[in-house]
Amino acid sequence: xxxxxxxxxxxxxxxxxxxxxxxxxxxxxxxxxxxxxxxxxxxxxxxxxxxxxxxxxxxxxxxxxxxxxxxxxxxxxxxxxxxxxxxxxxxxxxxxxxxxxxxxxxxxxxxxxxxxxxxxxxxxxxxxxxxxxxxxxxxxxxxxxxxxxxxxxxxxxxxxxxxxxxxxxxxxxxxxxxxxxxxxxxxxxxxxxxxxxxxxxxxxxxxxxxxxxxxxxxxxxxxxxxxxxxxxxxxxxxxxxxxxxxxxxxxxxxxxxxxxxxxxxxxxxxxxxxxxxxxxxxxxxxxxxxxxxxxxxxxxxxxxxxxxxxxxxxxxxxxxxxxxxxxxxxxxxxxxxxxxxxxxxxxxxxx
Amino acid sequence: xxxxxxxxxxxxxxxxxxxxxxxxxxxxxxxxxxxxxxxxxxxxxxxxxxxxxxxxxxxxxxxxxxxxxxxxxxxxxxxxxxxxxxxxxxxxxxxxxxxxxxxxxxxxxxxxxxxxxxxxxxxxxxxxxxxxxxxxxxxxxxxxxxxxxxxxxxxxxxxxxxxxxxxxxxxxxxxxxxxxxxxxxxxxxxxxxxxxxxxxxxxxxxxxxxxxxxxxxxxxxxxxxxxxxxxxxxxxxxxxxxxxxxxxxxxxxxxxxxxxxxxxxxxxxxxxxxxxxxxxxxxxxxxxxxxxxxxxxxxxxxxxxxxxxxxxxxxxxxxxxx
Numbered sequence: 001x002x003x004x005x006x007x008x009x010x011x012x013x014x015x016x017x018x019x020x021x022x023x024x025x026x027x028x029x030x031x032x033x034x035x036x037x038x039x040x041x042x043x044x045x046x047x048x049x050x051x052x053x054x055x056x057x058x059x060x061x062x063x064x065x066x067x068x069x070x071x072x073x074x075x076x077x078x079x080x081x082x083x084x085x086x087x088x089x090x091x092x093x094x095x096x097x098x099x100x101x102x103x104x105x106x107x108x109x110x111x112x113x114x115x116x117x118x119x120x121x122x123x124x125x126x127x128x129x130x131x132x133x134x135x136x137x138x139x140x141x142x143x144x145x146x147x148x149x150x151x152x153x154x155x156x157x158x159x160x161x162x163x164x165x166x167x168x169x170x171x172x173x174x175x176x177x178x179x180x181x182x183x184x185x186x187x188x189x190x191x192x193x194x195x196x197x198x199x200x201x202x203x204x205x206x207x208x209x210x211x212x213x214x215x216x217x218x219x220x221x222x223x224x225x226x227x228x229x230x231x232x233x234x235x236x237x238x239x240x241x242x243x244x245x246x247x248x249x250x251x252x253x254x255x256x257x258x259x260x261x262x263x264x265x266x267x268x269x270x271x272x273x274x275x276x277x278x279x280x281x282x283x284x285x286x287x288x289x290x291x292x293x294x295x296x297x298x299x300x301x302x303x304x305x306x307x308x309x310x311x312x313x314x315x316x317x318x319x320x321x322x323x324x325x326x327x328x329x330x331x332x333x334x335x336x337x338x339x340x341x342x343x344x345x346x347x348x349x350x351x
Numbered sequence: 352x353x354x355x356x357x358x359x360x361x362x363x364x365x366x367x368x369x370x371x372x373x374x375x376x377x378x379x380x381x382x383x384x385x386x387x388x389x390x391x392x393x394x395x396x397x398x399x400x401x402x403x404x405x406x407x408x409x410x411x412x413x414x415x416x417x418x419x420x421x422x423x424x425x426x427x428x429x430x431x432x433x434x435x436x437x438x439x440x441x442x443x444x445x446x447x448x449x450x451x452x453x454x455x456x457x458x459x460x461x462x463x464x465x466x467x468x469x470x471x472x473x474x475x476x477x478x479x480x481x482x483x484x485x486x487x488x489x490x491x492x493x494x495x496x497x498x499x500x501x502x503x504x505x506x507x508x509x510x511x512x513x514x515x516x517x518x519x520x521x522x523x524x525x526x527x528x529x530x531x532x533x534x535x536x537x538x539x540x541x542x543x544x545x546x547x548x549x550x551x552x553x554x555x556x557x558x559x560x561x562x563x564x565x566x567x568x569x570x571x572x573x574x575x576x577x578x579x580x581x582x583x584x585x586x587x588x589x590x591x592x593x594x595x596x597x598x599x600x601x602x603x604x605x606x607x608x609x610x611x612x613x614x615x616x617x618x619x620x621x622x623x624x625x626x627x628x629x630x631x632x633x634x635x636x637x638x639x640x641x642x643x644x645x646x647x648x649x650x651x652x653x654x655x656x657x658x659x660x661x662x663x664x665x666x667x668x669x670x671x672x673x
Binding site: 042044069070077083085087155159161169172178179180187218268271272278279303326330 | 394
């Protein structure tokens with residue numbers, strides 16, 4: 001990509017052109033704000049019905065003056081692209097900011113550490129918290145990870161290291177699995193629970209998360225293994241190493257950061273899952289360290305339960321738990337990013 | 352000519368014992384994907400069979416869900432149609448946003464900003480659906496309801512924006528659920544589209560610009576036609592996700608068995624996945640089997656959509672040959 005950009009001598013002028021057009025397109029903004037306030041128009045209506053058309057016209061005029069007819073096309077595209085993209089960012093920021101703002105009201109050390117025994121929907125926020133849910137989340141996700149990561153890695157190995165004919169079939173089915181709706185995964189484990197009469201516990205919840213985590217890990221791990229130059233493997237094989245030693249001693253170390261990314265993205269995929277856990281686990285308000293017996297609450301199911309009631313303190317608790325969950329997800333996600341960065345540097349060096 | 356030297360077989364096979372085990376174990380693990388899909392289908396089918404048998408085709412087309420009636424009637428029609436409707440609205444909203452975002456990232460932003468935007472979009476994908484549901488219920492619904500009110504006021508004469516009673520308050524409608532779904536599928540469509548855009552032949556685009564085309568005409572006549580396959584695939588992947596979305600829709604939609612054909616602002620609708628979640632608490636016996644059947648139907652639908660989507664995406668990305 002960098003190389004392609006270096007071959008575009010006109011690129012700098014283009015950035016200036018787009019900026020020009022974009023700045024010009026903002027000219028109607030004060031006007032529209034003024035009209036909206038003085039005429040008491042609905043802000044949404046004036047934005048969509050007044051500002052956008054005016055913005056398009058202003059940008060087109062500037063584009064035409066500066067660059068002739070093709071400037072108009074440029075202007076329309078620039079305005080529309082910025083508008084829609086800004087919308088995506090606004091939605092994202094709205095989610096993040098509302099969780100952070102509302103969540104920080106509820107959150108405190110006691111909220112993170114205490115569990116939920118003796119707490120009713122109206123109990124003040126000074127008592128009780130999500131401690132049990134944090135523990136539950138970690139335990140359930142850990143159980144899933146123990147099963148899904150080795151298996152996903154093995155699938156990735158099979159897809160990249162072997163020459164078997166069924167690889168495409170396996171890939172198709174992995175993709176099919178990655179489209180599995182989470183609630184169906186819950187129903188699947190529920191049907192097993194009812195068929196075998198094992199009790200609902202943290203373990204069954206972990207089982208329900210397993211089909212969701214597996215394809216993510218397998219897919220990302222496959223991408224990571226593909227990034228390792230095949231010459232490395234050939235060199236190892238040519239030196240007489242058997243395949244498994246070539247893998248464990250050469251390819252695995254080279255792909256380490258990418259595989260960690262696979263693990264983290266898999267974790268991020270399941271840590272926020274709600275529906276399958278509601279179907280397969282009983283909630284509990286006390287801290288439980290035994291995932292094989294009795295109920296367990298995770299952060300998503302905690303949010304789910306509290307959002308069901310309309311009391312203000314309950315909603316505050318839900319926001320608080322959402323913030324804790326978001327921090328957890330953000331932490332995993334950030335870690336995956338940092339490790340992924342190493343990966344891309346390495347792959348560039350290998351090219 | 353003398354007897355030819357006996358050739359070694361050119362097919363490379365595992366030579367050492369360790370290798371045999373290495374390949375055998377990974378092969379078993381890999382085929383577990385196969386087993387897992389089959390297991391899900393078989394278990395759900397076994398549990399759902401009595402209901403499917405007793406309800407027949409009406410399970411999909413009918414619109415009565417009364418587990419207390421005798422004989423019991425379980426029909427899923429409005430929920431199925433609701434899922435399709437919401438997914439469709441979600442895609443209509445999400446596709447322009449996602450394609451613009453991909454265009455912005457690939458063709459307009461300087462490299463460093465483009466990376467930052469990619470990260471932001473991926474972050475959106477990582478948000479748990481229960482958090483989106485929470486935000487959707489408490490923050491977004493009042494906002495979207497005011498949008499819906501404006502839409503209804505000025506475009507109410509178009510049937511899809513009409514409502515039977517404007518006093519109902521425009522909450523809990525398929526319109527809002529569609530927006531929530533859009534928020535969740537924008538990252539999927541964006542990442543597929545971005546991938547496709549970034550692999551386009553730059554000479555094609557530069558050529559079009561050199562011939563005097565504007566950015567708009569280049570986008571419409573060069574970029575879109577060459578990448579449309581991939582974009583459609585990305586949209587289908589989003590559709591698969593939208594159909595299976597459970598918790599977020601459960602919060603923002605009023606689920607009723609009263610079918611809502613296409614009145615987007617009417618405060619009721621349906622979604623199969625959310626229906627399963629909503630009924631699960633009280634369900635027992637036959638109704639639970641009915642929910643399993645609903646799950647089976649949902650799974651089969653997403654399987655088909657995903658298969659199509661992956662087929663199209665893979666065909667649109669020939670450079671990703673394995």
